Amino acid sequence: MQSLVALSGLLLLTSCVLGPQPGPPEAALPGIIRGDSAPHGTSFGDKAWRKVFTDPTLRSLIARALANNPDLVAATYRIEQARARANAARADWFPSINGSTGGSASYKSKNAGQVAPNGDRHSESYDLTGLLSWEIDLWGGIRRSNQVARSNLLAAEYLRDGVQTSLIASVASSYVQLKNLDERLAISKRTADSRRSSLELVTARRDGGVSSDLEVGQADALLGQALTAIPITEQAIAAKENAIRSLLGEFPGGVARGGSLDKLDSSLTIRGGLPSTLMQRRPDIAAASQDYQAAVAQIGVAEALRLPSLALTGSGGVISDDLANLLEGKSGAYTIGPRLAGPIFDAGRGKARVDAAKAAAGEALAAHDRAAKQAFREAADSINAHFKTGQIIAEQSRLVDSNHKVASVANERFQGGASSYLEVLDAERSLFTSELDLADARRDRLLAVVEAYRALGGGWK
Numbered sequence: 001m002q003s004l005v006a007l008s009g010l011l012l013l014t015s016c017v018l019g020p021q022p023g024p025p026e027a028a029l030p031g032i033i034r035g036d037s038a039p040h041g042t043s044f045g046d047k048a049w050r051k052v053f054t055d056p057t058l059r060s061l062i063a064r065a066l067a068n069n070p071d072l073v074a075a076t077y078r079i080e081q082a083r084a085r086a087n088a089a090r091a092d093w094f095p096s097i098n099g100s101t102g103g104s105a106s107y108k109s110k111n112a113g114q115v116a117p118n119g120d121r122h123s124e125s126y127d128l129t130g131l132l133s134w135e136i137d138l139w140g141g142i143r144r145s146n147q148v149a150r151s152n153l154l155a156a157e158y159l160r161d162g163v164q165t166s167l168i169a170s171v172a173s174s175y176v177q178l179k180n181l182d183e184r185l186a187i188s189k190r191t192a193d194s195r196r197s198s199l200e201l202v203t204a205r206r207d208g209g210v211s212s213d214l215e216v217g218q219a220d221a222l223l224g225q226a227l228t229a230i231p232i233t234e235q236a237i238a239a240k241e242n243a244i245r246s247l248l249g250e251f252p253g254g255v256a257r258g259g260s261l262d263k264l265d266s267s268l269t270i271r272g273g274l275p276s277t278l279m280q281r282r283p284d285i286a287a288a289s290q291d292y293q294a295a296v297a298q299i300g301v302a303e304a305l306r307l308p309s310l311a312l313t314g315s316g317g318v319i320s321d322d323l324a325n326l327l328e329g330k331s332g333a334y335t336i337g338p339r340l341a342g343p344i345f346d347a348g349r350g351k352a353r354v355d356a357a358k359a360a361a362g363e364a365l366a367a368h369d370r371a372a373k374q375a376f377r378e379a380a381d382s383i384n385a386h387f388k389t390g391q392i393i394a395e396q397s398r399l400v401d402s403n404h405k406v407a408s409v410a411n412e413r414f415q416g417g418a419s420s421y422l423e424v425l426d427a428e429r430s431l432f433t434s435e436l437d438l439a440d441a442r443r444d445r446l447l448a449v450v451e452a453y454r455a456l457g458g459g460w461k
Helices: 001-012 056-068 070-093 143-205 213-247 274-280 283-304 349-415 423-456
Strands: 096-107 122-136 307-318 332-341
Touching: 001 213, 056 070, 056 283, 070 143, 096 349, 143 213, 213 423, 274 349, 283 307, 283 349, 349 423
Parallel strands: none
Antiparallel strands: 096 122, 122 307, 307 332
16 A cells, blocks of 8 residues: 555655646737827836826726726626636545445345245345545646636736726716816807897897898797707707716616816826836736736646546545444445556547647637737827827817907807807807817827826726
């Protein structure tokens, strides 16, 4: 027995590990994130989300989402599943010991001729047995299985971080859009009030014989444009509030507003940081790296299945014909020994498993490459959007100022009788459209901040 145990221990110590060693995939990175004119070690994404989103109302919404969002809760449970599977894989390193106990009684037929005359036809048997099974990791299959489980656990954790990053960005973006809708509603109501006054003026001028029914109709149509925009915007506000409440893991309802989001952009300088920082901070890239390492480790698992497996098996316990003396020393019995088993002919099944594992590793490598390039594209797009929307706001502000002046002059000319109401109509429409466009440009600038924060991997620490 001692020699068998020693042999099994020696085989355990001298076992090899098949398949390539898992490691992070190599990636050729660009020297700079496009649009980041002054790359440095600190990325905008390194900021804690509370340092970026300083508005108290928005902070409160994000905190509620992080506490209650069903997708984030589900991602946390997926981590627990992966951790349990990793613990199960780790248990394969250790012996498995099971126990059994039983008893039986038998009586042999008198007509069967199996017992001598006057012999005892009645017999009993009782046993209390322990069963041992310990697979020796001869080819490293168990080690590779543990590496697969560990990488899957890490991937689940990174995916949860990615859900959190996306959730923070979704809440912030939705709140920015809600504030934009509030601004559009205010512009529409203000414009409607102004145009209602104009309609009253034009109606009075017509009644005095100065204006015509055509001009009254034009003024009424201009008022109708603004009045129509009000319920359309109110409908969009309700839908956006419900969307935010859904992100919070709550039922539909209103959303409180407070403060201004101007500080979200005015005090920030968005930098992408070093390319290597982007690779480290993006949870989706880190998860893709772990998926690749799990796929590489699976190759070793498949290769180990092609070779014989060695297991140390045994059983031991007590057996007796009489329950009264079952636990006596003379009732002891055991068996122990190694068992070597392996495939002889499997019609290429084992090789096919290895080929499939290698192909899966190639697919995982391609997925990592896609995730990395997608990350750099999103980072470059968001940095460029932040820069360009600033230029759009500047030009749009000038356009609004110009349209204000044109509308003022057009009204003065109309009231002085120098022009028809058609000039006022065109000027007022242009002013209304440009004011809404300016509100949307400010929204897009803030959305660019949020998207840059998400694209640079912020929000999950």
